[in-house]
Each structure stands twice: as structure tokens, then as C-alpha cells.
Amino acid sequence: RITRVDEKWLVSGEDVKQLRDLMEKSDKDPSAKSELDLFRALMQDRVDHSMAPARAMKNLMSGTSGKVTVRWKVNGGDEQETVLNRADIQVAPVERRGATLVLRALTGAGEALKRELSSGSISEIDLRSGMVYDPEEIRNVLGVLAQNDIELSLSNEKGFPVKEIFAKGEWQGPTRFTLLVDKKMAGGLAIIAKALAEQSDVTLSGDLPKEPYNFVQAFRLADGTGYTLVTGLYPKPETKEVAQAEANNE
Secondary structure (H helix, E strand, O other): OEEEEOOEEOOOHHHHHHHHHHHHHHHHOHHHHHHHHHHHHHHHHHHHOEOOHHHHHHHHHOOOOOEEEEEEOOOOOOOEEEEEEOOOOOOOOEEEEOOEEEEOOOOOHHHHHHHHHHHOOOOEEEOOOOOOOOOHHHHHHHHHHOOOOEEEEEEOOOOOEEEEEEEOOOOOOOOOOEEEOOOOOOHHHHHHHHHHHOOOOOEEEOOOOOOOEEEEEEEEOOOOOEEEEEEEEEOOOOOHHHHHHHHHHO
């Protein structure tokens, strides 16, 4: 979560929740009032020098010269800060390194993959570089790399189906390949790896993350901000609800 861009702060619901938690804490424990007073003063300063999320996004994504200072925190941890150089940067969805293709399931990955496969043979596809992905490209990538049609059923946390992904297998290569994976892969890339590995002639090198994998979609709001949401899990989690439903069907 980005907390500051240059000299402007981004105040979020997490800050408000922390303030309310401290208020409840001080009601029960008067000794915590000093902690509340310090945080309230900090919040007042941040509100006085704050910036709307849409403006912050524009500042971060505009311009190709100069520098911008960014402060952020991950999962409630300590804040970190760095200075970024503005530049025009293009991240390719597919990058060839000899007989290895580095695949990032970004927008256009399916078409880029087709072009690279037509230009030379491959022995490995490296999925370890992608921490983010375009969910619409999951189907496209599976279609390019699968020999046979693939139909995946995404489930909710209770194990019931909520979404289907169908990919028509188009792979025409004479030999198959190894998928390079690791435990830090994003859920969408792990879905690609597992679905392809279930075809017997595709092998994995490395360990996949713990199942099930999150299928995450991004949604944009009118003010320029947005949010990500887990809209499905793969493979289906084993739950008591599903087990009971299957038993009733039998």
C-alpha cells in the first residue's frame, strides 16, 4: 500500500481503523491515551498534507524524466521509502533467452507467445518472473501451450464452482518443454503451470505455491482508483460443504 508520494500522504481506511482501534484501547486502558494522542497528531498532519489517490496515481504514472519519492508498506509492516527515476519503460510479456522463454502473463502475452514459438524452438518456459498478470491472458496462454482443450472450474472458498475457463489447445510443436516454477509465483501463473502439468508430457522444475491458487481480477473505480478481488480458487478446495453436497447427490 502506497502511503506517500513526494511530500503528500495518502490516507486510507487502514489509517482510520488504526485510529479507532487506539480509541477503543484507550477507553479500556487509560495508559494508552498517550499513544492515541501521538497517532491522532500524526493523522492530523497527514490529512493536512494529503493527496487524493487518483492524483497520486497520475503523479506516479506521468512523465519520463525527473524523480519521485515513494513510501509504502506491505501487510501492515514497517514503512519503506525509495526514490524512483521517471522513465519510459516497456515490460515485454515474453522474453527469449536462448532456448528459454520468460513468460509474464501481461496483456498481449498469448499473441507474443505465438510469435516467439514460430521463430524458434524452446526447451523451457520460465514463469517465475511474473508477480502480476492480466486474468484475461490466462485463457490465451493456456490455449497456445496446451496440446488438448483445457476446461478449468474455479470455485469459491466453500468449494462450489463460480467461474469456468475454457482454452482450446493449439500447441503444434514436435517436442514438449519444462516449466520453471517457484513458491512465490502469482496465483494466475500457478494455475497455468498446474493445468499444463496435468498433461503428461509437460514437466515442472521447482515447487508450486500452496494450493488453492487465487484467481485475481482488477476493478477500476470512477475516481481513478481501483481494487483487486479474488474471484475464484483453483483447484477446488476440499470443504465439508462440498463433501456433504456430493454425498447428497450420490
